[in-house]
Amino acid sequence: MPTDLDFSVALGSLRLRNPIVAASGCFGYGVEYADVVDLASLGGIAVKGLFLTEREGHPPPRIVETPSGMLNAIGLQGIGVHRFVREKLPELRARRAVVIVNICGTTLDEYVELARILSDQEGVAALELNISCPNIKEGGITFGCSLTGTHAVVSGVRRVTSLPVIPKLTPNVTDVASFARAAEDAGADAVSLVNTFLAMAIDVDSRRPRLSNIVGGLSGPAIRPIAVRMVYECRQAVKLPVIGMGGIASAADVLEFMIAGAAAVQVGTANFVDPFTWTTLLAGLRDYMTRHGIARLAEVTGTLDTSREEQAWISS
Amino acid sequence: MPTDLDFSVALGSLRLRNPIVAASGCFGYGVEYADVVDLASLGGIAVKGLFLTEREGHPPPRIVETPSGMLNAIGLQGIGVHRFVREKLPELRARRAVVIVNICGTTLDEYVELARILSDQEGVAALELNISCPNIKEGGITFGCSLTGTHAVVSGVRRVTSLPVIPKLTPNVTDVASFARAAEDAGADAVSLVNTFLAMAIDVDSRRPRLSNIVGGLSGPAIRPIAVRMVYECRQAVKLPVIGMGGIASAADVLEFMIAGAAAVQVGTANFVDPFTWTTLLAGLRDYMTRHGIARLAEVTGTLDTSREEQAWISS
Amino acid sequence: MPVDIDAAVMANTRLSDDYNVLALAAPALAAGARPGQFVMIKPSRSTDPLLRRPFSIFQVLRDAGVASGFSILNKRVGTGTGLLYDVEPGARLACLGPLGRPFEPPDTSSEAWMVAGGVGLAPFLTLAEALAARGTKTTLFYGARRESELYFVDEFERLGVTTVLTTEDGSRGIRGLVTGPLDTALRHRRDPEPLSLYVCGPTPMMRAVARLADAHRRPCTVSLEQVMGCGLGGCYSCVVLTRDPGRPPHFVRSCLEGPVFDAGRIVWDALAH
Amino acid sequence: MPVDIDAAVMANTRLSDDYNVLALAAPALAAGARPGQFVMIKPSRSTDPLLRRPFSIFQVLRDAGVASGFSILNKRVGTGTGLLYDVEPGARLACLGPLGRPFEPPDTSSEAWMVAGGVGLAPFLTLAEALAARGTKTTLFYGARRESELYFVDEFERLGVTTVLTTEDGSRGIRGLVTGPLDTALRHRRDPEPLSLYVCGPTPMMRAVARLADAHRRPCTVSLEQVMGCGLGGCYSCVVLTRDPGRPPHFVRSCLEGPVFDAGRIVWDALAH
Numbered sequence A, B: 001m002p003t004d005l006d007f008s009v010a011l012g013s014l015r016l017r018n019p020i021v022a023a024s025g026c027f028g029y030g031v032e033y034a035d036v037v038d039l040a041s042l043g044g045i046a047v048k049g050l051f052l053t054e055r056e057g058h059p060p061p062r063i064v065e066t067p068s069g070m071l072n073a074i075g076l077q078g079i080g081v082h083r084f085v086r087e088k089l090p091e092l093r094a095r096r097a098v099v100i101v102n103i104c105g106t107t108l109d110e111y112v113e114l115a116r117i118l119s120d121q122e123g124v125a126a127l128e129l130n131i132s133c134p135n136i137k138e139g140g141i142t143f144g145c146s147l148t149g150t151h152a153v154v155s156g157v158r159r160v161t162s163l164p165v166i167p168k169l170t171p172n173v174t175d176v177a178s179f180a181r182a183a184e185d186a187g188a189d190a191v192s193l194v195n196t197f198l199a200m201a202i203d204v205d206s207r208r209p210r211l212s213n214i215v216g217g218l219s220g221p222a223i224r225p226i227a228v229r230m231v232y233e234c235r236q237a238v239k240l241p242v243i244g245m246g247g248i249a250s251a252a253d254v255l256e257f258m259i260a261g262a263a264a265v266q267v268g269t270a271n272f273v274d275p276f277t278w279t280t281l282l283a284g285l286r287d288y289m290t291r292h293g294i295a296r297l298a299e300v301t302g303t304l305d306t307s308r309e310e311q312a313w314i315s316s
Numbered sequence C, D: 001m002p003v004d005i006d007a008a009v010m011a012n013t014r015l016s017d018d019y020n021v022l023a024l025a026a027p028a029l030a031a032g033a034r035p036g037q038f039v040m041i042k043p044s045r046s047t048d049p050l051l052r053r054p055f056s057i058f059q060v061l062r063d064a065g066v067a068s069g070f071s072i073l074n075k076r077v078g079t080g081t082g083l084l085y086d087v088e089p090g091a092r093l094a095c096l097g098p099l100g101r102p103f104e105p106p107d108t109s110s111e112a113w114m115v116a117g118g119v120g121l122a123p124f125l126t127l128a129e130a131l132a133a134r135g136t137k138t139t140l141f142y143g144a145r146r147e148s149e150l151y152f153v154d155e156f157e158r159l160g161v162t163t164v165l166t167t168e169d170g171s172r173g174i175r176g177l178v179t180g181p182l183d184t185a186l187r188h189r190r191d192p193e194p195l196s197l198y199v200c201g202p203t204p205m206m207r208a209v210a211r212l213a214d215a216h217r218r219p220c221t222v223s224l225e226q227v228m229g230c231g232l233g234g235c236y237s238c239v240v241l242t243r244d245p246g247r248p249p250h251f252v253r254s255c256l257e258g259p260v261f262d263a264g265r266i267v268w269d270a271l272a273h
């Protein structure tokens, strides 16, 4: 059994010790988990979406379970970037976490301002631009559902930061690859996808929505097959590294995304089910690499073999 | 307990004895089930998608199970409209089934030709226009993903038939309501949604796709929350009756779609799990109507109560 | 520090068609548990149901004095609790805990009144044990729909707890809601005698008790049952609107700052149900 | 006509870490079953796993001569078969059947040779019973990886079936694949003696046997194991490419036209695995 397995992956200039990143909104600010897991052993932590200012978010109920998935409409409750920098970043730095800050604005200027503030901070590894949260009315997804909006936010942020810029794409569009292309054109270093699918659930006895926000975002294993397809499409459309996510809960799921084209992955909902998921994932990846004689995990990215399908001997 | 419960629903001029319709592609041509269930007791049967000519479809593997869902890439294997009219329609007619014929063309002319042929047949209750199958390269979804394409197919068919015309919408678009509007403008009698979500699954050991067609359509309970949201959006955008589907497996699921705005529903994947699902659904609907003192099921449609959410006392 | 244990089901005692007690082998988890804390349990290995469910630690089980596991008092209300009602001994369930802020014991001079409605009894057996150990005079006001749904009354009495029982149908104790005798008792209680209330049950009951406590100026602690996605502060699903000095009402995570709260902090009108 | 029965698990006999026999109470289903037919079983009430799984009817169970249920020979290969390995007596499983085209018995003058690989044994016990009842001389060629994976040989012998066993490691019978002794036997068989082959097992094995049968001009029936979504002809997932006179190769549904096929109809190169 090889002992020198290499789990590291590169997202442009950013190197992660392994491809498992905690997804934004699914790991708090990271510090909540500091006693439970070794933050430095994760590939990275995408912290909960931050606005310039504090936000209360939506009233409960904020989540509801659905078949193999969950809806959430948290509404980006959060402490705002200033308190984050003061209260959370020092501890994350001390724990040697690779911190990807997920930022969210209601206007283009807010994204730029957030990027400016965070670029001055030690301990921020990258910026993930949340232009895809389905749960808030202003900003966010209005940029993420428009090619020009996506281009504008990415290039606006690009201008003021030398940190890696990673726009996070929404799956609620007809052609996700075109958004990856817009991001690439605007100077992004990578793209991450998918954010949640806009969805809803109804209590049939009261005939009322089961979320206070009426609609929310669907995440979890239920969405994985759609997310894998979208990663595959993006991989073919752009040269940028793609960070894949959506329903990852096992090492096989990580590999599915990587083989489809992801350079790294994020794990969201599965952290709720099991805060130690990432250790199970890493153990499973080690096992896979050993079984298949793979020394460098990064080699797996984008290796989907469709030769047999493409020359299907029966025309269809 | 009221004995005179009224389960009937109206789709424009088409009246169904109950809102449960077998979804296209999930109940064969209906005749396969003739020995197992009483076809006349179903609200209707949307038969497997028909082209003008016979098609072999894709090689296996054609389905793969995913968390609370399944992918399919059948590739519309089928006997073509002529054999359908000759070999299947007479039995369906004899069994007094309400037959909704799902038609699929590679060109606008094919849709029109199919509609013309079927309009001459006794025993066809409505035409469902499949402009949303994600599994074939030509036609279908290229119309369904374009507003002008949708408008063209619907108005083309409208011109040659007096049968109710029901375009079936794809969920793989940014704004499904705009497609419902295009269908309404073009003279549709109702819209049905959702068809399946384009998705994929990979065998990580062989690094090959798990479907011969590489991608397929996701259906089943996994997609239900997204489908309910889309029905809700369409209901608000158009006056047409909406036929809702996507992951229905219980009476509560039927009611969720109806409360969100569906006048009737279709049941697909659940038929595979249990060919008697529709009887369970009807029993559950009866129970619900009795408990809530509802005499006419159709009254439930579009009754989602969002008054409390809209005046949420905390701004969010 | 919470631990995650793949705990074997040691016993499943069904008390009725709805209630059961599940004994789980989890020494490390049980050893650290304090009254009022909870555990997140995964009811199935499948992804449907997907999330864990929160349960109060009902008993700490001991083997020759050493904590060997814990039990939960489970009420079947849906999919997850239904699976936990059906589970057979030998099966394993992932259990993460202990989690949350425990009850604060009252001042040594104070009496403790526990007020439980239905499955809201769950957090009080461990509290009663802790109070008995420190000699606090304790009363349990406990209401259910009918006699057959009043459980473990003997266990509380064995710990020296005075019990005041109510049933909605009058089949045992006082007919009506538990707030009836509680109100009477509060009225008869002389002012200078210190007293702390602890409440767990349906939201309307907790709200009513909180109002009574406020009217009688008695400290009151509630154990809330918000929907919880993770139990660790990661998801922000479990929030409760609270009033704290010097700032407008704001949401706090009940898995971290609760489930036990000072009743006066809660904005009761904002709580669902 | 197939029936859907919520069948109680009467017994679960684990034969090894991978194989078990599940006895299910389903009189109406069992009464109509014929050799080679299958049943669609839902392994869980959850939506994950979602679909039913197809299983050959291994035995028809009788109580005082009356069909009371059936058993399946289950091999754990994934989620669904894993759940069916673990299931405890008393649990209920939705069973839809009997489904599919049964085996055609050979001409009365003909001998029958059954060729089974691994869990491919499943459809042959009921066939052997039927053949014994009509006095057909029957041989079972049965291959597995090792001795411990050869099951129910005694039952076949009790029915008068001659058994030829192979194991890949030589721990019992002839070392190697089952096609070895089959080939030898076919060579030694004199031409005029009529003979019908019945095959079930891994696809490569079935393909190899089909080729041997073709080379020796013996009729050969295979029982295919395609992935099946519904078992009733509704989904078109289970198709097999077949060659039929007068038309190009085309897909037919193996749940309706199979699972039992004339080996000569199958376009073997198009079959997965």
Ligand SMILES: Cc1cc2nc3c(=O)[nH]c(=O)nc-3n(C[C@H](O)[C@H](O)[C@H](O)COP(=O)(O)OP(=O)(O)OC[C@H]3O[C@@H](n4cnc5c(N)ncnc54)[C@H](O)[C@@H]3O)c2cc1C
Pocket: A065, C038, C049, C053, C054, C055, C056, C057, C072, C073, C074, C075, C076, C077, C078, C079, C080, C081, C082, C119, C122, C123, C224, C225, C226, C227, C228, C259
């Ligand atoms: C800190 C804490 C401690 C708890 N302790 C116990 C305990 O000791 N024993 C016990 O039986 N239950 C306890 N609960 C409640 C228990 O967690 C829920 O009943 C359970 O999560 C419901 O899961 P389900 O899958 O059965 O219900 P679902 O199928 O998810 O839902 C069924 C119904 O239950 C309702 N429901 C869902 N979650 C809750 C909730 N948190 N509280 C009340 N109703 C809910 C839903 O609104 C729905 O109507 C506790 C909850 C919390 C937050």
Ligand SMILES: Cc1cc2nc3c(=O)[nH]c(=O)nc-3n(C[C@H](O)[C@H](O)[C@H](O)COP(=O)(O)OP(=O)(O)OC[C@H]3O[C@@H](n4cnc5c(N)ncnc54)[C@H](O)[C@@H]3O)c2cc1C
Pocket: B065, D038, D049, D053, D054, D055, D056, D057, D072, D073, D074, D075, D076, D077, D078, D079, D080, D081, D082, D119, D122, D123, D224, D225, D226, D227, D228, D259
């Ligand atoms: C007509 C028929 C009769 C059968 N009879 C029996 C029987 O008597 N006993 C028995 O143990 N099995 C039998 N099978 C095979 C059995 O249905 C599959 O093993 C089962 O569906 C796998 O389900 P799973 O959830 O365990 O596997 P999954 O978790 O769904 O998949 C796990 C692995 O099993 C493979 N697999 C899935 N379906 C099949 C299949 N149909 N055949 C082979 N491999 C598959 C998958 O490719 C995957 O690699 C029969 C199949 C058919 C079509």
Ligand SMILES: Cc1cc2nc3c(=O)[nH]c(=O)nc-3n(C[C@H](O)[C@H](O)[C@H](O)COP(=O)(O)O)c2cc1C
Pocket: A023, A024, A025, A026, A047, A048, A049, A050, A072, A074, A076, A102, A130, A133, A168, A194, A195, A196, A218, A219, A220, A221, A223, A245, A246, A247, A248, A266, A267, A268, A269, A270, C235
């Ligand atoms: C409760 C919750 C909160 C989330 N908050 C954020 C957020 O703040 N910013 C963001 O970009 N994505 C957010 N997401 C989306 C996730 O990061 C991720 O994209 C999505 O959940 C899909 O991955 P999963 O299926 O592994 O959860 C949130 C998801 C959930 C479930």
Ligand SMILES: Cc1cc2nc3c(=O)[nH]c(=O)nc-3n(C[C@H](O)[C@H](O)[C@H](O)COP(=O)(O)O)c2cc1C
Pocket: B023, B024, B025, B026, B047, B048, B049, B050, B072, B074, B076, B102, B130, B133, B168, B194, B195, B196, B218, B219, B220, B221, B223, B245, B246, B247, B248, B266, B267, B268, B269, B270, D235
């Ligand atoms: C195997 C399969 C075949 C299908 N074939 C068709 C088809 O021919 N025409 C069509 O309009 N939709 C087809 N669909 C889509 C269904 O009609 C339905 O829109 C979708 O599956 C969502 O419903 P469900 O979740 O209840 O299955 C097919 C779906 C499946 C699973």
Ligand code: FES
Pocket: C227, C228, C229, C230, C231, C232, C233, C234, C235, C236, C237, C238, C239, C253, C254, C255, C256
């Ligand atoms: S339950 Fe997730 S933050 Fe409280």
Ligand code: FES
Pocket: D227, D228, D229, D230, D231, D232, D233, D234, D235, D236, D237, D238, D239, D253, D254, D255, D256
């Ligand atoms: S299994 Fe569905 S058609 Fe054969």
